[in-house]
Amino acid sequence: MAAEMLSYIDRKSPVHQLTGVTKLICFILWSTAAMLTYDTRILLFLFLISILIFIISKIKFEEILFVLVFILVFLFINNVAIYVFSPQEGVKIYGSSHVLFEISGRYNVTLEQLFYQLNITLKYFTVIPAALLFIVTTHPSEFAASLNRIGVSYRISYAVSLALRYIPDVQRDFRNIARAQQARGLDMSRKEKLPKRIKNAASILAPLILSSLNKIDTISNAMELRGFGKNKKRTWYSARPFQKSDYFAIALFTILFIVTLIITFHDGSRFYNPF
Amino acid sequence: MKENNLSIKTIVAIGIGAAVFVILGRFASIPTGIPNSNIETTYAFLALMSIIFGPVAGGLIGLIGHALKDLIFYGSIWWSWVVVSLLVGFLIGLASKSIDIESGEFGTKKIITFNIVQVIVQAIGWFLVAPSLDILIYAEPANKVFLQGLVVGISNMVTVAVIGTLLLLLYAKTRSQKGSLDKE
Numbered sequence: 001m002a003a004e005m006l007s008y009i010d011r012k013s014p015v016h017q018l019t020g021v022t023k024l025i026c027f028i029l030w031s032t033a034a035m036l037t038y039d040t041r042i043l044l045f046l047f048l049i050s051i052l053i054f055i056i057s058k059i060k061f062e063e064i065l066f067v068l069v070f071i072l073v074f075l076f077i078n079n080v081a082i083y084v085f086s087p088q089e090g091v092k093i094y095g096s097s098h099v100l101f102e103i104s105g106r107y108n109v110t111l112e113q114l115f116y117q118l119n120i121t122l123k124y125f126t127v128i129p130a131a132l133l134f135i136v137t138t139h140p141s142e143f144a145a146s147l148n149r150i151g152v153s154y155r156i157s158y159a160v161s162l163a164l165r166y167i168p169d170v171q172r173d174f175r176n177i178a179r180a181q182q183a184r185g186l187d188m189s190r191k192e193k194l195p196k197r198i199k200n201a202a203s204i205l206a207p208l209i210l211s212s213l214n215k216i217d218t219i220s221n222a223m224e225l226r227g228f229g230k231n232k233k234r235t236w237y238s239a240r241p242f243q244k245s246d247y248f249a250i251a252l253f254t255i256l257f258i259v260t261l262i263i264t265f266h267d268g269s270r271f272y273n274p275f
Numbered sequence: 276m277k278e279n280n281l282s283i284k285t286i287v288a289i290g291i292g293a294a295v296f297v298i299l300g301r302f303a304s305i306p307t308g309i310p311n312s313n314i315e316t317t318y319a320f321l322a323l324m325s326i327i328f329g330p331v332a333g334g335l336i337g338l339i340g341h342a343l344k345d346l347i348f349y350g351s352i353w354w355s356w357v358v359v360s361l362l363v364g365f366l367i368g369l370a371s372k373s374i375d376i377e378s379g380e381f382g383t384k385k386i387i388t389f390n391i392v393q394v395i396v397q398a399i400g401w402f403l404v405a406p407s408l409d410i411l412i413y414a415e416p417a418n419k420v421f422l423q424g425l426v427v428g429i430s431n432m433v434t435v436a437v438i439g440t441l442l443l444l445l446y447a448k449t450r451s452q453k454g455s456l457d458k459e
Contacts, residue, residue, distance in 0.1 A: 031352070035412055081419055085418050086419060128351050135350075158286060160339055162289075162293075163289075163339055167347070174299075198434075198437060206441075206442065208299075223286075228283055
């Protein structure tokens with residue numbers, strides 16, 4: 001169970017030097033834009049920009065390869081599922097049908113369907129680099145500070161920061177418990193029958209959850225003793241002041257966002273229709 | 276501490292709860308054999324936390340936990356399902372007052388209440404909200420997302436019914452019962 005997960009990669013690059021707040025705002029604008037639009041031209045344009053930012057950030061391709069493989073497999077399965085369930089979705093959206101070849105019954109391959117699925121895939125490709133970059137270039141404690149800065153209450157920001165802080169701990173606990181139970185003969189693999197496996201999962205869950213509940217008690221006592229939540233505001237150790245580049249980045253992304261919305265909605269449809 | 280503020284304990288419960296949610300969501304899913312649909316033990320945990328700490332904590336554990344899980348392990352957030360986690364956590368939490376797990380009693384009647392609530396809540400979430408948002412945000416074909424919602428919803432209901440109830444029973448046993456002290 002070698003757990004590979006995305007985490008902060010320390011490096012000197014223009015993207016790293018932006019404050020967490022800037023990156024968070026840009027990330028939110030970016031994903032909202034990509035989520036709303038189905039315009040192929042915009043998606044392609046955004047995709048190219050995200051690759052450009054990726055190169056600027058000096059993150060190596062191999063460092064995120066494992067996640068990419070995972071996402072590609074998921075995208076592939078998703079695409080197959082979309083086709084199996086709705087081979088005429090593209091025809092329905094674009095209102096025309098250019099048949100390439102028939103398979104059987106309602107299953108044929110049309111240009112519209114291929115174009116529609118290309119759009120869905122492209123949509124992921126525009127969001128994924130931005131999300132990956134955001135995680136690997138933003139320090140976790142700066143992330144919580146940024147949340148607070150954009151208006152999330154500091155109590156909730158602190159909860160997010162706690163979560164990020166304790167994910168590795170809980171993961172270690174989980175692995176220890178799972179190994180201990182397996183050493184006692186509990187089988188979690190595919191060899192065991194399903195009902196038995198569920199029961200076995202419960203016997204790993206129980207100690208993990210009870211120890212986590214204990215952790216909650218300990219931590220909240222410690223925070224209470226230090227007077228957490230006494231004041232209305234809280235300062236963050238890792239918060240940084242805005243630089244020129246921060247204003248520039250936010251302005252740039254806001255313009256991109258507005259242009260995206262205008263182009264997407266000016267003709268009353270989220271889809272770009274080349275047919 | 277004023278009433279409208281979150282208590283320290285709730286904040287910590289949200290933080291740690293979200294961390295556990297992330298780990299369980301990633302590692303403690305049992306594959307059923309059908310692609311893309313696992314038995315997610317993490318929803319049993321979410322139900323437990325909602326019952327112990329109430330609707331606000333439950334909802335935020337669902338929101339933060341699910342969003343972080345998607346972000347850290349899959350690189351992109353599937354918003355429509357994150358919203359469902361928020362909803363499930365919050366709505367199950369509404370039953371926390373009437374179940375009152377801290378009293379140490381979790382008898383047949385409460386088990387039935389808990390399960391009726393969780394089935395209704397998850398039906399709303401997985402059969403209605405998740406597919407609708409999938410269509411709205413991702414423009415996916417309707418029959419695909421409704422079938423997906425159906426499979427995931429039913430498997431999660433069963434998971435919460437079996438493992439969730441088991442966990443609640445276990446937790447109730449660790450609380451001291453009302454009137455357990457005798458006057459000598």
